[in-house]
Amino acid sequence: MLLSPLNEQLRHSMKRGAQIFLFVARIRHIEPLVHILRKIFRDIRVEGTSSVDPQRAEKVNSFRQKEIRLLVTTTILERGVTVPRSDVFIADADSGLFDEASLVQMAGRAGRSAEDPAGQVIFASPQWTLSQKRAVNQIKSMNRIAMKKGYIQTK
Template sequence: MHGFPYHNDPMLAFAAEGACKPGGAFIYLSATPPQDMQREVRRGRLAHARVPVRFHGFPLPVPKHLKMPPVGECLKRGRLPVKLVRALKQSLERKAQIFLFVARIAQINRLLQLLRRALPGIVIEGTSSQDPGRVDKVAAFRRREISLLVTTTILERGVTVPRSDVFVLDADNRLFDEASLVQMAGRAGRSKDDPRGRVVFASRQWDRSQRGACAQIRTMNRIARKKGYLNKEATVQ
């Protein structure tokens, strides 16, 4: 097991291969197995155990699509789409904290200006791999001192905030593949006190990666329902 994303990291895979004793075995634990591994499972060539539900027995939140221009265009115009602001306010009204993922670090500061103008009185911060204060900001976000955190995919995994919603801007960007979209969506609905959460993929195009991410999540929910893993309150909804 490791504490770093294995996906798209050939160096980590090489190190793992070298660390395995002759005749040893690899056990992969992943919420987003790569396509070649999924094909091996479907063909019956790879033994596996599938866990399609979280501990609280509620289905995984399925992302909704919000059509909007690219972030770059919004920054040029100096305003955010009304539909996006309305959706963010809905999350804030239900006292959720918001992960707002963007594709480019360079857009974060200017996006913060537009968000603070559109949502006055709300504590909004941004962070990335280049931010020396990111650890403190994530801690403040966990303590509910920050309501909306603009971030890159550095927070797509390993961070759990009990009552959170997820927005992915430019979800059709080529930097966001199916696996990363599933990981980002997975920040919502993790707590037994707020198991449903909300996930929004905001983009101009509804592309293959977004469709694939939604299909993966729906498949897990379908299996959980079929196996009887969902609790009674969840199945009533």
């Protein structure tokens, strides 16, 4: 069973109509997590994909088309995939496999449209690492610069 706070955050994202990226550190974590999520969230389509998935392109396309609402994946999708109204969850964000740069890239999947510029990003982990702190600081810094240059509008 997913920890209650994470479960609640996922439900909040679904209620607001977000597409959900759920990043994991290892390919072997995808299928067990997909299995659990399908039991919890029976009313939405949950899929998993990775670099070894022959159906990866089809699943990413289905995710873009909102046929898949929750996509469990590895860092293979940390770059180059833009899906409007997306929220990002990073499971085991304290993993040594997730450095500052990869955390920033994964977080960058959220808030990628004018209609929903403030997508949610959740670093799920029992501890706060230096990589997480640096990633958050880098994102805040980039957002401040973007606001000054007029790329981000505040309400």
